[in-house]
Amino acid sequence: MITLTEAAATKVQELITAEGDDALALRVAVRPGGCSGFSYEMFFDSDIAGEDVTADFQGVKVVVDASSAQMLAGATLDYKDGLNQAGFSIDNPNAQRTCGCGSSFS
DSSP states (O other): OOEEOHHHHHHHHHHHHHHTOTTOEEEEEEEEOSTTSEEEEEEEEOOOOTTOEEEEETTEEEEEOHHHHHHTTTOEEEEEESSSOEEEEEEOTTOSOBOTTSSEEO
């Protein structure tokens, strides 16, 4: 299961608040595609299946489907808002190789 840093949890909570629906969860998934074989997908979701893996980070509910959970074991979602880097990034110890754009892995 992926974990969220404090900065990521804070930013996700801000985005959920802006959506106006506190029942939303952050869904993180791994999908086939991208130049390296797999890509990450993140979106807000209110449909949670029985086989989904869930966790709570500072009040933010995170949902991962069972097959993605295996690829995200030990991964960390972070958020940075600086001059050099801005946005969410995933540090995944399971990724053997990443592409130049940083949005896909194998």
